[in-house]
Each structure stands twice: as structure tokens, then as C-alpha cells.
Amino acid sequence: MNFLNLIIIAFRSLNKNKVRSLLTMLGLIIGVASVIAMLAIGQGSRDSIEKQISGLGTNVIMIFPGASFRGGVASAAGSALSLEMEDVEAINNECQSVKYTSPVARTSGQIIAGAHNWNSQLYGVYPEYLEIRSLEIESGNMFTEVDERRASKVCIIGKTVVENLFDEYTDPVGQKIRIRKIPFQIIGVLKEKGQSGMGSDQDDMILAPFSTVQKRMRGSQRNVQQIYVSAHSEELITKASEEIDEILRQRKNLAKNDDPPYMIRTQTEIVEMFTSTSDTMIVLLASIASISLIVGGIGIMNIMLVSVTERTREIGLRMAVGARSRDILRQFLLEAILLSLTGGFLGIGFGTLSSHVVSSFAGWPVIVTSYSIVLAFVFATAIGVFFGWYPARKAAGLIPMDALRYE
Amino acid sequence: MSSNKKIISVRGLTKIYDMGEVKVHALRGVDMDIQNGEFTAIMGHSGSGKSTLMNIMGCLDVPTSGEYYLDGVNVKDMTKDQLARLRNQKIGFVFQTFNLLARTSALENVELPLLYNPGIKAKERKEKAMHALEMVGLADWRHHLPNQLSGGEQQRVAIARSLVNDPVIILADEPSGNLDTRTSFEVMEIFQQLNSNGITIALVTHEADISLFASRNVIFRDGRINREVKVENVKNARLELEALPTDEDNYL
Ligand SMILES: Nc1ncnc2c1ncn2[C@@H]1O[C@H](COP(=O)(O)OP(=O)(O)O)[C@@H](O)[C@H]1O
Numbered sequence: 001m002n003f004l005n006l007i008i009i010a011f012r013s014l015n016k017n018k019v020r021s022l023l024t025m026l027g028l029i030i031g032v033a034s035v036i037a038m039l040a041i042g043q044g045s046r047d048s049i050e051k052q053i054s055g056l057g058t059n060v061i062m063i064f065p066g067a068s069f070r071g072g073v074a075s076a077a078g079s080a081l082s083l084e085m086e087d088v089e090a091i092n093n094e095c096q097s098v099k100y101t102s103p104v105a106r107t108s109g110q111i112i113a114g115a116h117n118w119n120s121q122l123y124g125v126y127p128e129y130l131e132i133r134s135l136e137i138e139s140g141n142m143f144t145e146v147d148e149r150r151a152s153k154v155c156i157i158g159k160t161v162v163e164n165l166f167d168e169y170t171d172p173v174g175q176k177i178r179i180r181k182i183p184f185q186i187i188g189v190l191k192e193k194g195q196s197g198m199g200s201d202q203d204d205m206i207l208a209p210f211s212t213v214q215k216r217m218r219g220s221q222r223n224v225q226q227i228y229v230s231a232h233s234e235e236l237i238t239k240a241s242e243e244i245d246e247i248l249r250q251r252k253n254l255a256k257n258d259d260p261p262y263m264i265r266t267q268t269e270i271v272e273m274f275t276s277t278s279d280t281m282i283v284l285l286a287s288i289a290s291i292s293l294i295v296g297g298i299g300i301m302n303i304m305l306v307s308v309t310e311r312t313r314e315i316g317l318r319m320a321v322g323a324r325s326r327d328i329l330r331q332f333l334l335e336a337i338l339l340s341l342t343g344g345f346l347g348i349g350f351g352t353l354s355s356h357v358v359s360s361f362a363g364w365p366v367i368v369t370s371y372s373i374v375l376a377f378v379f380a381t382a383i384g385v386f387f388g389w390y391p392a393r394k395a396a397g398l399i400p401m402d403a404l405r406y407e
Numbered sequence: 408m409s410s411n412k413k414i415i416s417v418r419g420l421t422k423i424y425d426m427g428e429v430k431v432h433a434l435r436g437v438d439m440d441i442q443n444g445e446f447t448a449i450m451g452h453s454g455s456g457k458s459t460l461m462n463i464m465g466c467l468d469v470p471t472s473g474e475y476y477l478d479g480v481n482v483k484d485m486t487k488d489q490l491a492r493l494r495n496q497k498i499g500f501v502f503q504t505f506n507l508l509a510r511t512s513a514l515e516n517v518e519l520p521l522l523y524n525p526g527i528k529a530k531e532r533k534e535k536a537m538h539a540l541e542m543v544g545l546a547d548w549r550h551h552l553p554n555q556l557s558g559g560e561q562q563r564v565a566i567a568r569s570l571v572n573d574p575v576i577i578l579a580d581e582p583s584g585n586l587d588t589r590t591s592f593e594v595m596e597i598f599q600q601l602n603s604n605g606i607t608i609a610l611v612t613h614e615a616d617i618s619l620f621a622s623r624n625v626i627f628r629d630g631r632i633n634r635e636v637k638v639e640n641v642k643n644a645r646l647e648l649e650a651l652p653t654d655e656d657n658y659l
């Protein structure tokens with residue numbers, strides 16, 4: 001029997017039971033749709049996390065004081081003094097793979113400009129900080145090493161600060177503001193950067209020379225709150241972080257196995273940390289969704305079995321007019337495959353649709369990848385073959401005489 | 408008739424249904440020939456083995472012992488697939504219960520056997536099915552579904568289906584069993600018409616007046632041929648139909 005006739009036969013008999021065909025497909029439609037939607041949402045959130053973390057800067061390595069909490073116990077004593085200015089110098093001078101280094105002194109407080117005031121974060125940094133964080137100056141200039149040496153009271157402000165302190169007719173560059181009562185001169189404005197990966201406003205910040213903040217606002221403490229480093233290239237991030245660890249261990253007389261009183265985090269690690277949690281979520285959600293795929297498959301098998309029983313006389317008749325066992329087998333298998341393929345198609349449609357509905361309502365990003373569509377399709381067909389096989393075998397195994405006489 | 412070729416020849420045919428404790432001897436040694444162009448009626452009481460013989464002749468079942476030649480070919484030892492092929496190309500079956508596919512148009516029902524014949528293309532299939540429907544006078548009913556047709560019309564569609572593959576013989580097991588007298592006669596009229604066109608027909612019936620439309624009667628009893636009669640005055644179904652009182656006559 002030729003394949004075209006087989007398709008005609010299978011299609012006609014599905015077409016004759018439209019409602020039942022649709023009901024049979026329903027489980028599979030829902031299964032495929034949820035797999036598609038889950039993968040789309042997962043992929044979307046993964047992408048946006050990656051994008052936001054890449055906004056951290058270029059090849060960034062961050063060094064924090066304090067013990068890394070291994071085994072839940074902070075082991076190193078005196079963590080307050082764990083990072084010092086000398087460490088910054090050492091990293092800058094001795095680590096081959098490190099391009100830029102900048103200590104960070106952070107404080108927050110009220111900023112006053114004329115009649116306006118605003119609360120913001122003030123970061124004391126080296127001029128290189130701009131490069132490390134991939135920040136750009138929109139107007140004015142960045143402060144220089146001279147400002148750093150002199151501890152000049154100059155600052156660069158972000159867009160959010162500008163909006164809250166000045167009206168749109170005033171050029172902030174050159175204006176005087178008071179940060180925690182200390183007068184600063186604005187010498188530049190940062191280009192807008194938007195929300196960060198963790199939802200904070202990256203434009204709500206003020207940059208000033210490190211020495212200015214450290215000496216004038218943090219009481220000349222020796223300790224450094226944080227060190228930002230950028231490696232020469234992406235490939236060198238790991239090497240740079242190893243070099244930094246080595247230098248710091250040397251300086252603090254730590255043995256190889258001692259827990260250091262500082263933490264080194266690379267950008268890659270942070271990306272991995274976040275994407276691995278979102279990957280776990282994707283796998284979890286997709287496996288829940290694929291359970292509904294299997295349930296859908298069992299639904300197909302169930303209905304196909306009912307269908308074989310119900311159509312016993314039809315099968316008998318087909319055999320009486322010349323259908324061979326394998327024609328019957330193929331017919332029922334093809335019906336199952338047609339059902340699951342159509343279900344797969346509709347499921348992909350619904351899944352894509354609902355992903356976009358979710359994204360427009362909840363504001364989550366969704367990305368329907370062609371990979372997930374292919375996956376859903378292959379899965380649906382496999383399920384059709386797998387769950388259609390048993391009923392089809394049952395149909396093909398009928399004896400024409402008995403089937404014809406079946407009541 | 409035109410030639411004396413044997414379409415069917417059975418020798419010493421037996422069939423035993425093994426029901427575990429009891430063995431039912433449905434056929435106890437049957438010898439029978441059917442010549443090309445013959446119109447044979449097989450008669451007998453219920454349970455005498457008529458259907459069993461029909462099913463064996465239609466290659467739907469295999470005998471326990473004995474020989475069966477269909478169109479000169481020994482059917483014994485054929486595989487299931489070869490039997491399916493024989494059913495597809497040499498035999499037309501008409502059932503008591505019509506056995507039309509539900510929700511399937513008359514034309515598509517008639518097409519069915521041809522769908523299992525890979526040698527026949529779509530265009531030829533349609534033409535043959537239409538021609539078969541014309542032969543039973545239902546060309547205009549081709550798009551009707553079985554539930555839109557009367558019992559007689561459904562059986563005529565089934566007859567069209569049985570002749571669409573140009574079979575060497577049409578086997579009809581009590582084709583008028585579910586029909587009233589008038590429609591029975593209409594169906595017999597079609598069989599007579601087909602037979603006069605040279606088609607060989609074997610038909611099972613337990614009604615004596617139906618058997619008189621055939622030219623030869625074979626009477627079964629307890630799995631054996633009891634006797635065989637050549638019908639002297641074959642009744643003409645069309646004339647009998649005309650002689651039947653019409654519905655109006657009954658009401659008047
Ligand atoms: N599939 C079967 N299994 C068991 N016994 C059967 C089967 N088919 C028919 N028989 C028995 O075989 C005998 C002949 O049946 P059948 O050929 O149908 O007779 P008829 O058609 O003349 O009424 C009966 O006794 C019947 O009960």
C-alpha cells in the first residue's frame with residue numbers, strides 16, 4: 001500500500017472524529033506549550049542576567065575584605081583590616097594580568113544643591129575606575145591623579161542625581177554641591193546606565209577621588225572597603241585572580257590552606273552563579289513540563305486503545321477488503337503521529353503565545369529559541385510513536401473474522 | 408454462461424472450531440464447484456455451516472482440512488498477507504450488516520478496497536468507485552453519509568464496494584437478512600443485473616423466496632451439502648417488485 005493512501009486513510013479517520021482527536025491532543029498541546037513557555041521564560045531570564053552582569057564592567061574582579069564563609073564559619077580574625085592601601089599598590093604593581101586597579105571607599109549621605117536635596121551613594125575611587133566599570137563621561141571631565149594626590153573636592157555625578165538636584169535648564173558641570181556638609185565641585189556627568197542586575201539604579205551614584213572620600217569622610221582609616229580590578233582580557237580573568245590571591249597570601253603570611261581574610265570574585269563567577277541558579281530553575285520547570293508531555297502521551301495511548309476497541313469492526317472490514325496487518329499497524333501508528341504532530345504544532349503556537357502574554361503582563365523577558373521548538377517537536381513525535389505503538393499493534397493483531405463479528 | 412471456467416472449487420472441506428472442551432464441527436466435508444457466471448444460493452438452517460463456508464471461500468478464514476482453489480489457485484498454505492491480497496483483488500464481500508464506515512460518504516466507502524491496492528492511482532480510484540455506484544443506481548447519492556441512507560441504499564453501497572475491484576466472485580452472506588421484502592427484492596434485482604453482466608455471485612440465504620432468484624440452490628445441513636437444485640423457473644426480481652403491492656395499496 002502506498003504511503004499517500006495511508007495518509008489519506010489516517011487523515012480521513014481523524015477527520016471523522018474531530019472532537020475526540022482534539023481531546024486526545026489536548027494533553028500534548030498543554031505539555032508542549034508549557035515546555036516551550038518554560039524554556040522561553042528561562043532563556044529570557046538567563047539572557048537578561050547575563051546582560052546585566054556584563055554591565056558590571058569589563059573583565060572585572062572584585063576583592064572584598066572579610067572571610068569567605070566556608071562551612072558556615074568565618075575563620076579569619078581581624079577582617080576589618082584585611083585589605084589595606086598597600087595591598088592595592090601591590091596588586092597594581094606586581095600582578096602581570098591586571099590592567100587597572102582601584103580601591104573603593106563607599107559612603108552615603110545627604111547631598112544638597114541650592115534648595116534641592118537627595119540621598120545617594122558616594123564612591124571614592126581612582127580615575128581608572130571608569131575603565132574597570134565601563135562607565136562613560138557624558139559631559140565635563142573625569143578627575144585625575146592630581147586630584148587624587150591633592151584629595152580635591154571634585155566629583156562626577158550620575159543621571160539620577162542630576163535629575164533630583166537640578167532642573168533641566170541648569171548645566172550641572174561647574175555647580176557646587178554639599179555632600180554631608182562638605183562642598184564639592186561637579187566636574188562631570190556620567191552617561192546613563194540603567195538598572196543593574198540586582199535591580200539597583202546604576203545612575204544613582206557620585207564618584208569622587210578615593211583619597212578625598214577616605215580622608216575627609218571616613219576619618220583616614222587604613223582599611224579599604226573594596227578593590228576593583230580589571231584583567232587585561234577575558235581569558236586572563238582567572239589568571240589575574242590567581243595572581244591576586246598569591247600576592248595577598250604572601251603579604252599576609254598565609255599558608256596555602258589557610259582561609260584568607262578576603263574574597264575574590266570574578267565577573268565570570270558571578271555570571272555563573274546567577275545563571276546556574278536560573279539553569280537549575282529551567283531544568284526543574286522543563287522537567288515538570290515534560291511530565292505533562294508524558295501524561296499527554298498516555299492520553300494518546302488511552303484514546304487510541306479505546307479507539308481500537310471501538311473500531312474493531314472497522315478494522316475487520318478493512319482487513320476483509322484487503323488491508324494487511326501492517327497496513328492496519330501503519331494506519332494507527334500514523335494516526336497517533338498525526339495527532340501528536342498536530343498537538344505539537346498547536347502546543348508550540350500556544351506556548352509561544354503564552355510566553356509573550358506572560359512577558360507583556362509580568363514584564364519578564366522571554367526568548368522562544370528554535371532549539372526549544374525543535375526539541376518540543378521531536379519529543380511530541382517520539383511520544384506519538386512510543387504511545388501509539390501498543391494500540392497499533394493491538395489493532396494489527398486482530399483476526400479479520402473475529403473483528404468483523406465483534407459487537 | 409460464457410465460459411465454463413471454475414471460479415471456486417472446494418474438496419473435502421472441514422472446519423472445526425476448537426472451543427476447549429467442545430469441538431464444533433461446522434463443516435464436515437464439503438465438495439462444491441462454482442462456475443464462472445453462476446448465481447448460486449446457499450441455503451440451510453441456522454448453524455448448518457453456511458457462513459463458515461462463505462468465510463473460507465472469502466479467504467477470511469482457513470479450513471481445518473480440505474482443498475480450496477480460488478480462480479485456479481490453491482489457497483492452502485498462503486501467508487496472511489497473500490490472503491489479504493486475494494481478498495483485495497479477487498473477492499467482493501457483502502455482509503448482512505452492511506459494514507459501511509460511519510461518517511464516511513458513499514463514494515469514499517466504495518473507494519475503500521482500492522485504497523489497499525497500490526497499483527491504482529487516485530484518478531482511477533475515483534472513476535471506478537463512481538462507476539460501481541452507477542451500477543447500483545446510487546451515483547447521485549455519492550456524497551451521502553450512511554446514516555442519511557435507507558437500509559436498502561446502504562446495502563447497495565456495500566454491493567458497489569464489493570464490485571469496485573472487479574472481483575472474480577461476489578460473496579454475500581444473508582445480504583437481505585436485515586431488509587424488508589421490498590428492499591430485499593430491490594437488492595436481488597441488483598444482483599440479478601450484475602449476474603446478467605457476467606459477474607459470478609454466491610449468496611447465503613435462509614429464505615426460500617430469495618433463493619428462487621438464483622439459478623442454482625445448494626442446501627446445507629449439519630455441515631454437509633444435503634442436496635443441490637437447479638432452479639427451473641428463475642424469478643425475475645424486477646417483475647416481482649412490480650407485482651408487489653405498493654405502500655399506497657396497503658393504505659387504501
Ligand atoms: N467463531 C466461531 N467459534 C465457534 N463456533 C463457531 C464460530 N462460528 C461458527 N461457529 C459454529 O459453527 C456452526 C456453524 O455456524 P455458521 O457457519 O455461522 O452457520 P450458519 O451461517 O449456517 O448459521 C454453528 O454451530 C456455530 O455455532
Ligand SMILES: [Mg+2]
Nearest residue numbers: 457458459580
Ligand atoms: Mg450465518
